[in-house]
Each structure stands twice: as structure tokens, then as C-alpha cells.
Amino acid sequence: MRLAVYPGSFDPITKGHIDILERSSRLFDRIVVAVIHNVNKKELFTLEERKEMIREATQHLPNVEVDCFSGLLVDYIVQKGACAIVRGLRTVSDFEYELHMAMMNHHMLPEVDTIFIMSTSKYFYISSSMVKEAALLGGPVGDLVPPNVEARLREKWRQRKEGKGVSD
């Protein structure tokens, strides 16, 4: 059985991520979406919210499961018995960062490989940070994220607007 890990912040999961998952789930027996738990990074959604949104959005992919980790990715890979790390690639800047990260992980754990899957042209320009920026200003993001994520982003936007209204 071949298991791959798809690590990331997923704050929140987008249709671009789901596209990568739909495609990589055909190549491996199991995929674990591994949400990075980084106490120093300020995220919009809590770890639990992020995991829940991924679970809801990947119900149609039976061999995909959701987990989280902190610490070194390679330690997590060993613990899971994974043979590959899956990453999406969208831009030249992504590419260089990912190239160096893959070389670093390969240096620490030569038995595991990073494979890259490129985003389809339709989802090419979507990133979690652009989605958040647009959504928190009231922009339409229904084509960019699954419905459950859209609903939660709209809720966050409402809270912000009301919060501002109260404080003014």
C-alpha cells in the first residue's frame, strides 16, 4: 500500500487544493491531508475549523483522510510510513521555495520523495491568502472555494463588519 502526505496550512482549503487532491488520490492508495499546526503563525481559522472544512470538502474522495502535525515534516512522514509528499505548484516563486524545501527534506530523509502536481489553468490564480483578502472585503469567492468554506468566510466577514460597527 502506498501512502502519500499532502501537507499545508489550508487556511482555508480552496478549489485549487481539492483539484490537487482529486488528482493525487488516483495515484496513491491513501492520501493524508496533514494540516500544519504552527503556534507562531497567525491563521484566520483554528486548526479544528481547518480540519473540519477539509473533511467536509473531501467526502467524495474515500481514500483521503485529514490529520495534523507539528514539528519536522520528515518525522511525521516516517511515523505515517508514507512514501511521498504531495505539493501543488502554481508559480515560479512557489517553484523555487518548493525546490529548496524538497532538497532539504530529501537531505534529511532520502527514502521519501516530493512529487509536484500543477494546478489546472482554471484554478491557477487561486491562493488561500488571495481568497481570504477578497472574502474579508466582501468579495465573491463562490467559484474559488467549496460551499462550506464560502459560508464560513462570509460569517467571518459579517463578524468583522459588525465588530467595526460596534466599536465605531
Added chain:
Amino acid sequence: MRLAVYPGSFDPITKGHIDILERSSRLFDRIVVAVIHNVNKKELFTLEERKEMIREATQHLPNVEVDCFSGLLVDYIVQKGACAIVRGLRTVSDFEYELHMAMMNHHMLPEVDTIFIMSTSKYFYISSSMVKEAALLGGPVGDLVPPNVEARLREKWRQRKEGKGVSD
């Protein structure tokens, strides 16, 4: 059974290609190295020579086999029943060309995915064209290609030198 195709010119195969094959052969049940047969492109080695060099250099990888194709890659993929195309990534320029090619192939055959594996830092700067350029000027390429390829490149270099001597 999951079969992947690793297409390319392989004129000639380098240690960088072999590194990609060693790593991708762990991820799939079978890998077919598919040498592109392009009558318009001027290659140093014939199609047969290129296939033979790959066969010799991948004997330690039992689930790797060598084939060739002409025409559309996606037609070949369908004929082979492959689920993935494997490509190595080294540079930003590679990245953009490969991104567009992967989008084009995905447009023509959505069921197949291109996965990218990055070269290890040790083989990062090796390309078939740089190897040929150096070898045909008498440069040492023993660390960059397998021994069988080195021997054939040296032979080509000797022929060129003698050819020039004769014609002068």
C-alpha cells in the same frame, strides 16, 4: 496496477534522469521510459542507441522498461493505459514550459496527470545538452552520465577529432 510514462529525448540519458527513475520507480508499479521519435529533431544518438543506453543504465530497476513513440503523447498514454506522466524539474524555464505542456495534455486527456519530481542538488545542473557540449570538446563527464554513456560519448568525440584530422 499503476503505470507511469517518463517521456523524453534522452540524447543521452544522464545521472539526473536515472535519479528521477530510481525515485519514481518506488511510487508506481511500472515505469515506461518513452523515447520520443522525432524525425525533424537532430539528435546525436540514433533512437536505437538511445534506447540501448537507457536499458543498460536501468538494469538495477526491475519495474522500469524502455519504449519509444511518435505522435501525440496523450495517444501513447491511452494506448499504454498509464495513469501518470513523470517529468523532472530543474529550472524556472523548465517549469514554465512544463506547466503549459501539462495544462495542454490535461486539456486533451483529463484522466491523466503529470507529476513532477525535482532533481537532487547533486545532479541539479546536468542536462543532456550541456553533457554533449562538454563531451564533444573532450571534457570529463564521468560524474554526470553512467559508464556506458561515457564510453559512447568518448567514441563520438574520437570520431569527430579524426574526422577533422582527415578532412583538414
Added chain:
Amino acid sequence: MRLAVYPGSFDPITKGHIDILERSSRLFDRIVVAVIHNVNKKELFTLEERKEMIREATQHLPNVEVDCFSGLLVDYIVQKGACAIVRGLRTVSDFEYELHMAMMNHHMLPEVDTIFIMSTSKYFYISSSMVKEAALLGGPVGDLVPPNVEARLREKWRQRKEGKGVSD
């Protein structure tokens, strides 16, 4: 009245080019599509064929006309009385070439500016050369080029196949 020139080889025109034209035709009073006549470059379609295909494919854009030129682009710009050069941008490699070309043209003719319009994500990966390569191997390109271009590419492909059949 503001006139812009959209220069290129257009061998053949793609849906990506038409997208650029639809968008730039809203910004200027008139757009001249200026097909480069370069005797040294080997093109698939003749100058006349390329102009005809553009004319057919831009009939819905009343302020777009088709012309051709040889020699320096800036000389043509002066002769036409244009205030801008329009170019599409798709990739980092495009970007650098275009940046230098725009600086060079600006050096020779400071009164004219090059403006760049980025391809929409849907047509992001389409280039004339990839379209030709796919079409001449029998690949489906109906989503990438307008119907009149698709028909002509199919005709070229048929001729090639028959040509080979006869010569074999």
C-alpha cells in the same frame, strides 16, 4: 482618436489572441493587428492566410483591422500614427523578452508606449507553437483556436498524413 497596434506572427491566431483583442478594443478607438512579414522565419501559414484567418475571427470587433509590416516596428508605428503597442503577457520568459523589447522600442521612439494585457486563466497555456504542434499530430484544438483556424489546421494535418502516405 487613439490608435493602438497589436503586432505579432499570428501563425495562427488563437483564442488567447482574440481574448487580448476583445479586451484592448474597449480601451482604444482603433486597433490594428499588424502581422510581421519576416522572410527569414519559417511559418506554417502564408502571410495572406494569416491575415485572412484574423479577419474572419475578428468580424465581431468593428474597430479592429488587419494589416502587415516588415522592417522596424517603430517606423510602422510612426507611419500609422499609433499611440501604443499592445502585447499579451503569459509567462516569465515572455515578460523578460517583452520588457527588453519595450525598453528598446522606447529608446528608439519615446512617444510611443507598450502596454501589456495578461491572458485570462482560461487561455493561459495556449501558444501558437503548442497549438501547431498538437494539431499537426492530430490532436484536438477546437477549444484553443476559432473554428476557421481549426479547419485550416485540420487541412494541413491531412495534407501531411497523405504526403507521408504517398512518399512511404
Added chain:
Amino acid sequence: MRLAVYPGSFDPITKGHIDILERSSRLFDRIVVAVIHNVNKKELFTLEERKEMIREATQHLPNVEVDCFSGLLVDYIVQKGACAIVRGLRTVSDFEYELHMAMMNHHMLPEVDTIFIMSTSKYFYISSSMVKEAALLGGPVGDLVPPNVEARLREKWRQRKEGKGVSD
């Protein structure tokens, strides 16, 4: 009448920005320089200071006016009745960010287009952040920003030096 919006932080406006404005003001009937009002971003100059510096530095361009906005750019575009967003392009990293931003804006408002104008080679390396960094360390920036901005940067530098002197 064709109106374009040139959005940015302009903290502070540089000769590079003014070059873009001089060139784009020839292509449109009116240009609105739209200073982004982002309460979360720490700027060196206040919104009012930034607007004032732009006004002073663009007095020679009669069809250029200065405004500010918060919220979604596309909402502001609709409100202004603009047909285009103008952006300068200097680097590959710029290019990718701008490409994705333009695709995102095009997704939210297909009727508006982003056009890119490349910096002339003379102003190629100037960015607001490099100018600030140099000026606040006492470096000469008279060739990089208009005189009014240079004076204000020198004032900021003097305040910092004195502030340090006092607090020491």
C-alpha cells in the same frame, strides 16, 4: 470618455510612478491615482501626506487626479466608472503577483481590464521600500523621487536621528 485607475500605496510616490503616470495619461482621458487606505499596513507617511505628495508631483499632468479608497478595488472601479486598472511592472516577482491579482479582479469584474506599463530602464530599480530604506539611513535619493518627496524624507530622517539622540 475613458477613465483609468492607478491604485497603489505610494508610500511615497517615486520618479518611477511619475513615469508610469506620464505615459498612461496619454492613453486615457482621465487617470485617478487611487491611494489604498489599509489600516492594517504600517506606512511611513499618512494617507493625507501621501495624497498631498502625489498632487504636488503631478501638477504638470492636467488629466491626473488623486483619490483614495478602502475595500475591494473592483467595487471602487465600478463606482468610478473606470474601464481599466493601470499597473507598473518591474520584476518577475511583480509579474507573478500582478498576473494573479489581475486574474482575480477579472474573475470578480470581467468588464474591467488591467493594463501593465513597464518602467523605463532609468527607473527600473526604484521601489518605494528601497527609497525609504536608503533615505532613513541618510542616503541620497534626489534622483529617485521628486523634490517635494525628497524634502519630506529628509525631514523624517532628521526626526529619527534626533529622536534617537534624545532617547539615548
Added chain:
Amino acid sequence: MRLAVYPGSFDPITKGHIDILERSSRLFDRIVVAVIHNVNKKELFTLEERKEMIREATQHLPNVEVDCFSGLLVDYIVQKGACAIVRGLRTVSDFEYELHMAMMNHHMLPEVDTIFIMSTSKYFYISSSMVKEAALLGGPVGDLVPPNVEARLREKWRQRKEGKGVSD
């Protein structure tokens, strides 16, 4: 006598930096490693610790000395009487930032030049930030930094782990 300055944060020095120093020390009579003293930037190691680690790791290079500076680099260059700034180059993103910085410095001090030396493929993917990230999560970095730096990173990691243990 030709003196060059190699400026940087060196937080901490890596084998990649040492490689650059070994190579550039052959090209100049003296090299000053100039640690940037930036009170606004949060560093892992103090200025003194960083200087000490460099001194220990460059003992085999007799014409290399260690210093620090704050303020404008070009002022420091003038004060030292240096003829060149040495910088390493690893990535496309590095390249653009360095290109603009070199142009800016050349604008302020035309008599001094920046020369770039590329990292060898072996140290290609090493950066101080990746090393710190890995080391503080307990990852092996012995191949990436000199032994004295490895020992100090391990000490930092131990402190963090104990600090967390106590606070939990």
C-alpha cells in the same frame, strides 16, 4: 591592495557562506565579513554570537576578518576603502533583489561594484532561515553548518524544549 566586503545577517553562518568565502578570498587580498547590525530585525543569535561563530568557522582563511556595521552599506564601503561588495546568488528571487540592490548601491557610489558568486550545487538549497527552522524542530543540520554552529543551534533547541516543558 584590493579589499572586498561580504555583507549579510549571518544568522547563523552556513557552509554555503563559507564556500563563498573560500572562493572569494582567492580573488581579493582581504575580505571583511560585515555583519549587519539591524536593531529592528529579530535575529536568533546576538551580533556578538554571530561574529564569534564566523570567526571560529573561518580560521583557515587568513585574509578573512569579521566586522559589523549599521547604517548605509555604501558609507561603510567608503570608510573601509573597499573596491567591491561580494554577494552569493542562489535563486531567481535572490537574483532580482540583488540586481536592484546592486543598481541602488551603484547609483549612490559608482566607484564600487557588486560581484556575485554562485553557490556550488552541493550547498545550493541551504539558507540560514531553512537551517534555523529545521534545527529548532530538532532536525539534523550537521551537513549544512560548521560544527560550532551546529552545537549552538542544538543548545537553542534544547532551551526551547525545556522552556516549553516548564511552561506547560
Added chain:
Amino acid sequence: MRLAVYPGSFDPITKGHIDILERSSRLFDRIVVAVIHNVNKKELFTLEERKEMIREATQHLPNVEVDCFSGLLVDYIVQKGACAIVRGLRTVSDFEYELHMAMMNHHMLPEVDTIFIMSTSKYFYISSSMVKEAALLGGPVGDLVPPNVEARLREKWRQRKEGKGVSD
């Protein structure tokens, strides 16, 4: 004594090359401009013409001399006793090619280093190929090349025009 080699095609030498030479000649005791003699590459100017144009254009640089070589660059470096290869850097595409070439040369001859000097912003967009393209179409290139090269390019352009006139 430190000797550096500045290799290239120089077909023809531009003000960008001369800028690199003026700057690198301050860093080394002697610089040899080494024109590549490649029988397979079609050049506009003969080897002798190219060497002569460089000699004329570098008379103000007493420690610069002109030579040519064929074969492996590293063999030529050894023969000359050089300690460094000098290369100019303009673009991201340059950068990647040069990075790989430097790694390849370092692999074959570890004692020699490639140093890169970036073009000043004024000459940033100039390349021999763009200069030739413009000049052979009658464009003004007096700001881009030294006067002796401009004269020769104008002569080539006249010959071409007359050649066409005769053949028409």
C-alpha cells in the same frame, strides 16, 4: 598577479559589455576578453572583425587584452593561468543558464570561479542580438554600441539593402 577571462561571442561588442569591462578591470590585474571561435554558430561578424572592434573599443583600458579560443573554456583558463571567469548578468533566463554553466565549469575545474557583474540599469536591455536586429533594419543604435561598431553595423545594413536592390 590575478588574471580573469571574460568569454563571449561579442557579435558585436556593446556598451553593456564595455561597462562590464570597465568595472571588472578595476578588480583584477589583467582581463583577457576571450572571443569564442565556434565554427557551427552563424555570426554576423568574422572572428577577426569581432576582435578588432573590441580592441578599438577598449583602448582606454590598459589592462584589457583581446584573444580568442575554441574548445573547452576550462582548458583555456588553465592555459592562461586565470583565477576567475567574468560574466555579465542581465535577466532571469541569463541567470539560470549561467548558474548551470558555472556549476559545470566548477565541476570540471574547482580551482577557478565564475564571478558575475550585473549590468547598470542604463545598459540593462542591450543585447548583441537586439542590437543586430535593430541595426539591420536601419534602426538607430548609436547609444547602444561604441562608434566603431555603429559604423560597421551601418555598413552591413547598406550592403543588405543594396544586395536586395540588385536582386529585386
